[in-house]
Amino acid sequence: MSSSEFSKSSPPETAWPVTDILLQAQQGDALAGDRLMALVYDELHAMAHGKLGFERTGHTLQTTAPVPEAYLKLVDQHRVGWQNRAHFFAVAAMAMRRILVNHAEARRAAKRGGNAAPLPLDDALAISTELSDERILSLNDALDRLQQFNQRGARVVEYRFFGGLGYDDIATTMGLSSVTVRRSWESARAWLRRELEADFVNGAG
Numbered sequence: 001m002s003s004s005e006f007s008k009s010s011p012p013e014t015a016w017p018v019t020d021i022l023l024q025a026q027q028g029d030a031l032a033g034d035r036l037m038a039l040v041y042d043e044l045h046a047m048a049h050g051k052l053g054f055e056r057t058g059h060t061l062q063t064t065a066p067v068p069e070a071y072l073k074l075v076d077q078h079r080v081g082w083q084n085r086a087h088f089f090a091v092a093a094m095a096m097r098r099i100l101v102n103h104a105e106a107r108r109a110a111k112r113g114g115n116a117a118p119l120p121l122d123d124a125l126a127i128s129t130e131l132s133d134e135r136i137l138s139l140n141d142a143l144d145r146l147q148q149f150n151q152r153g154a155r156v157v158e159y160r161f162f163g164g165l166g167y168d169d170i171a172t173t174m175g176l177s178s179v180t181v182r183r184s185w186e187s188a189r190a191w192l193r194r195e196l197e198a199d200f201v202n203g204a205g
Contacts, residue, residue: 153188
């Protein structure tokens with residue numbers, strides 16, 4: 001979904017609390033981020049149960065739907081600019097990642113002792129694919145390691161994979177060029193592919 005599509009629909013009244021929090025964050029409210037995370041997490045969690053196939057054995061990861069849909073539903077687009085959208089997408093991508101990881105961890109704990117499926121690296125780094133719990137957890141751990149030395153690349157992956165944003169929206173959100181975003185994505189994806197392969201060889205995947 002492009003940024004131009006975000007301005008087409010009128011938000012319901014339920015969008016106002018999130019909009020107000022975004023404006024408070026812009027004005028320097030240090031606690032606004034925590035309040036936003038709580039609201040966005042609940043909405044995305046409800047969407048995930050309906051759209052990501054939590055009721056099935058595997059996830060059908062289509063994060064291109066929940067995060068933009070949450071934006072349209074929760075935010076008064078006539079009152080926020082790109083700076084506020086950037087804050088929303090950052091929080092929403094983190095929330096979506098946490099939701100998927102928490103669910104995967106709970107399922108793994110419930111069925112501990114089962115055999116983990118191999119990790120096809122190309123599938124693990126696709127934007128829409130079926131991901132098992134182990135694949136999600138492996139990717140999450142690898143992203144934590146990437147964050148330690150390549151924060152930009154880790155953020156781009158988080159936006160693109162968990163937030164479902166395209167290159168242009170990520171570029172606008174992060175204040176970068178689309179070319180820079182694409183390069184960061186390719187570099188981070190190449191590193192993650194090598195890292196996930198090493199995890200699998202060592203028995204962590």
